[in-house]
Amino acid sequence: MRIMAQMAMVMNLDKCIGCHTCTVTCKQVWTNRPGTEYVYFNNVETKPGIGYPKRYEDQEQWHGGWTLDRKGRLQLKAGGRLRKLLSIFYNPDLPTIDDYGDPWTYDYGTVIEAPLGTPNPSVHSISALTGRDMDMRWGSNWDDDLAGGPEHAPADPNLTHMQEQVKMEFEQVFMFYLPRICEHCLNPSCVASCPSGAMYKREEDGIVLVDQDRCRGWRFCVSGCPYKKVYFNHRTGKAEKCTLCFPRIEAGQPTICSETCVGRLRYLGLFLYDADKVLGAATTPDVKDLYEAQLDVFLDPEDPEIRVEAARQGIPDDWIQAARRSPVYSLAVRHRVALPLHPEYRTLPMVWYIPPLSPVADIVNAEGYDDLNPDNVFATIDSLRIPLEYLANLFTAGRVDTVRTVLRKLAVVRAVMRGAQLGLTPNEELPKTVGTSRAELDDLYHLLAIAKYEDRYVIPKAHAEDAGRLMSQHEQLFCSLDTEGGPGMGGLGPHSIRSFQPAARADEVPTTQTFRADDGKLHANLLGWNGDGGLPHLFPEGIE
């Protein structure tokens, strides 16, 4: 058993209002530069929708992620290593800028510099790539809020295998938001796809990063990621991706997207997992079992043996304690209400989602049911084939019963807490119908509804105790006298001065030209040399 820690995120989709604040703050912090105009480390998609880049979820088109070969072994969907090296000059699976949306800006100068009296000067759109005039045809949020729904939404890859047509009439429409960042997978196919070995997973917290000095711009990570969350900076020619705001995480702060989330729907915390089980889980034969297989990789931090073993393997105690308090572990494993995004890509993603109950409940209400009575809600949840099947295609590789169980549990939390608020007699049997207890439901309610900042973000600081180990040499750049014990600090100064002893033996004539140092040998004293005569012992003279 090889225990590793992984920083992970859970997003509660019920609370996402699609305001794009996470997108904007992330953009301002990380990709507000030339070369990354089209790049959104965090973006919010409307589902059903075509996605960013277009139809990125269709791996039959883009060949991202992993698949099993005929012998049942794990291999990259885009092909093996030799195939990559041979197609390195033209990557057949790379999206173009038009799939993301040609970035544009406006020719503001025409307005600012318009002469007085110009009737209504207006700006026109210019390409951020070329500076030329352009027509806007597509962008990262072109289909926001189902804009152009009847044309674009049916192209959603999650709808293609569904038995019923998705309804696009306004009264029957089914819609929610899906904020997406890099999944920081346990089995990242971008890292496996990088021929240069420039991408890596950090051992301490599992954050996946690109080494900008090692990247050679072969761009296989871009096509290898099934979530298309590695981007190519067209100015620097290097890959860039969501960093999970690692400088903030290391300081114990949540990511920018979490910090600024208006709906407070994001949770950050640690998982402990068994790295030896990752390959086996990713190789699970049936994609519908991948969710359960991934749950099996995680280790229970409440298990004393696990804690002892984790400590023995070098995981710091405060990290183990943080793993015990981790909200993401609670939501994903203890309560099983958070689900991975597209587990069928076999990357074991680590940004999980609580599926949205609200759009389902809205339809239930529209049908005239009373969501105070969970039985009615359950019956309707079952009858709502389209949303359930759609959510299952997103989160469980098509396993509808898992999604149904999660939604039922969320419905029961609502029913129980509403009953308590209204002073109704609690139905003691209700928690049992979803296989849980009142205490667990209370815990879930706390996490979902009223969790405070410290409860939503349980982030242990990075251990960088030896970061200062190499500082001493560096400090010379500032003031060599201010080192500990130095003259600037009231001491005698650096080692070499302190050890200056003009004469240490009786038979020696005191001289300003030599001194006997700590090593017992005579050395030339450059400080006391007046420039006359020779300077003996300037160079080592062999063994005395």
Next chain:
Amino acid sequence: MTTAWATFWWIVLPYLAMATFVVGHVWRWRYDQFGWTSRSTQLQERRGLKWGAPLFHYGTFAAIAGHVMGVLIPARWTTKIGISPHVYHLFAASAGLLAAILVIGGMAVLAARRVFAPRVRATTTPVDWVALILLGIVAVLGIVTTAINAPLEHEYRETISLWFRGLFNANPDVSAALRAPLIFQIHSVAAWALLMVWPFTRLVHAWSYPVWYLWRPYIVYRAKRATSPNEPGTGGRKWRKIGVPY
């Protein structure tokens, strides 16, 4: 050609180019690994690249293999294993022409998209143009040389090749080089110019062809380790990257 000029073209220039090539690469590796990239433009334009890039690169591999065969392998070795000079030339001329056509064809497509595709053109820096034009000159001279020599059957392995190998013995035979037809001489001089600018252009990505990917474990982990802090005020960069104005 006066002796002084011959010395310059056939001794000074080659050693100057070799020194620039080596020192330039060391410098670039130490100070500008961030700029060490292929700077692919597939994101901006894919249809031209789909044909141009593989044609050019595989053609270049063939051309490099041909140069190794013609310049580094002495004629007596091939004669020894029973390949007559005439058969050698038939093969070299036909394979060389094929490789040259691949290179020139690929280059034509790549140059066309670089000039005429606005998105690609916008990312092209002055040093890219220098590299592209020099590469074009060397390649065109190469195909002209091959074409002229096909009927001529000049045995360059007794002239240019002797001089070239002599460079690495510190004993270059200038008279051997001067015996070669003029087109051979111009081609090799142009090649030195290309090698001189090589370390300062995107051509450095040639040395990063990731062969070791074949053996590497798929998932790379890295642990935190203590490193020297940045020099104050540099943000960790030791030098400004080359050829990129922004």
